[in-house]
Amino acid sequence: MPLRLSLLDHVLASFNLLPSPLFDTPLVPGIAQALVTACELNLFDTLDHGALTLDSLAERLDCHPEGLKLLLQVLISAGYIWERKGRYRNSRIARRWLLTSSPFSVAPYILHSPDIVAIWKNLPAAIRTHQPSLRMPYEEDASDPEVQRQLSRHYAGLAALASVVGREIIYKIRLPKGASSLVDIGGSHAAYSAMLCHKYPHLQATVLDIQPGIEAGMRTVERQKLAKQIHFVCTDLLHDAFEQQFPATFDAALYFHIAHLLQPEQNRALLTKVIATLKPGGQIFFVDQIPHQTRYSGLANIMVQLMANTMEIVGGTCYSFPEVKDWLLSCGMEQVREHRLLTPGATLISARKKTT
Numbered sequence: 001m002p003l004r005l006s007l008l009d010h011v012l013a014s015f016n017l018l019p020s021p022l023f024d025t026p027l028v029p030g031i032a033q034a035l036v037t038a039c040e041l042n043l044f045d046t047l048d049h050g051a052l053t054l055d056s057l058a059e060r061l062d063c064h065p066e067g068l069k070l071l072l073q074v075l076i077s078a079g080y081i082w083e084r085k086g087r088y089r090n091s092r093i094a095r096r097w098l099l100t101s102s103p104f105s106v107a108p109y110i111l112h113s114p115d116i117v118a119i120w121k122n123l124p125a126a127i128r129t130h131q132p133s134l135r136m137p138y139e140e141d142a143s144d145p146e147v148q149r150q151l152s153r154h155y156a157g158l159a160a161l162a163s164v165v166g167r168e169i170i171y172k173i174r175l176p177k178g179a180s181s182l183v184d185i186g187g188s189h190a191a192y193s194a195m196l197c198h199k200y201p202h203l204q205a206t207v208l209d210i211q212p213g214i215e216a217g218m219r220t221v222e223r224q225k226l227a228k229q230i231h232f233v234c235t236d237l238l239h240d241a242f243e244q245q246f247p248a249t250f251d252a253a254l255y256f257h258i259a260h261l262l263q264p265e266q267n268r269a270l271l272t273k274v275i276a277t278l279k280p281g282g283q284i285f286f287v288d289q290i291p292h293q294t295r296y297s298g299l300a301n302i303m304v305q306l307m308a309n310t311m312e313i314v315g316g317t318c319y320s321f322p323e324v325k326d327w328l329l330s331c332g333m334e335q336v337r338e339h340r341l342l343t344p345g346a347t348l349i350s351a352r353k354k355t356t
């Protein structure tokens with residue numbers, strides 16, 4: 001965690017004797033930049049095979065030792081690096097969450113985070129006008145090399161996030177008995193479909209997305225050798241009648257992190273099409289940042305609130321459980337249930353398609 005307060009800091013802060021707003025900025029953004037810089041330099045992976053002295057680490061990272069020392073000091077204070085007798089090594093946090101070799105690595109999301117921070121520069125305009133001032137990244141011209149790089153960071157970041165939050169979600173998902181087919185709406189990187197295919201080896205998953213998303217998904221499929229189980233269909237979810245290609249075809253649908261991108265009427269229209277692709281009794285699994293479901297976690301609260309602010313800038317929003325439930329019931333679903341997750345910031349909702 002970036003801000004590690006000593007007991008004295010805590011006591012002074014609790015008596016309101018410290019200028020706490022100065023910790024939120026510029027301290028936290030400064031620590032964030034140090035972390036992004038370390039990931040861009042590949043610092044944590046370089047320390048994966050053991051502790052190194054400043055000079056040998058600087059040589060491997062092609063940095064000046066005196067410059068690198070300053071960065072290391074911040075990373076030590078923030079809890080990412082340990083130093084002993086002049087040798088530097090990864091902390092437990094860095095080993096679990098930042099190494100390419102770790103199945104829990106969120107490093108790709110850290111590398112993507114400056115793109116999110118750049119969106120926040122438009123927050124004042126969005127708050128004043130309650131109008132989007134930027135387009136969604138998916139609406140940008142995907143033939144532009146800079147947009148391609150940005151989308152590639154975005155999908156890699158989302159896939160990394162899936163490796164963290166996905167385990168708990170996939171553990172909680174119980175597909176209908178004998179289920180053999182799944183549609184993953186806007187599934188792009190295919191990480192959730194891949195986890196479900198590992199859990200249900202007879203499952204066939206179809207990922208619907210735009211071409212740049214599919215390219216990210218194909219990399220996952222190739223890495224995890226799932227070409228026989230995961231297939232891709234390039235479609236515009238909002239404008240194409242994909243449900244005509246798949247009438248009552250699937251046992252289950254994933255609708256993960258899609259709702260917050262869309263207006264309520266768009267969600268209702270898209271869900272209607274998705275549900276038309278489900279067999280009677282088929283299930284939909286919905287994951288998103290849901291406000292008011294997170295009273296148990298301060299972290300979850302702030303994550304959902306920041307997501308709502310981000311979406312305000314690009315024309316989306318975060319929806320409450322009653323709103324989602326209302327869409328699902330009006331689209332012919334029943335048994336709408338909310339499943340609490342320990343991982344902060346996401347909520348799983350499941351529902352079943354009526355059989356009559």
Ligand SMILES: C[S@@+](CC[C@H](N)C(=O)[O-])C[C@H]1O[C@@H](n2cnc3c(N)ncnc32)[C@H](O)[C@@H]1O
Binds near residue numbers: 162185208236258
């Ligand atoms: C926020 S991401 C969610 C990705 C994935 N479901 C997850 O939970 O990590 C939204 C996804 O919707 C896809 N998408 C956005 N607009 C789309 C459209 N009009 N047609 C098809 N896919 C779209 C994006 O490419 C992206 O993969």
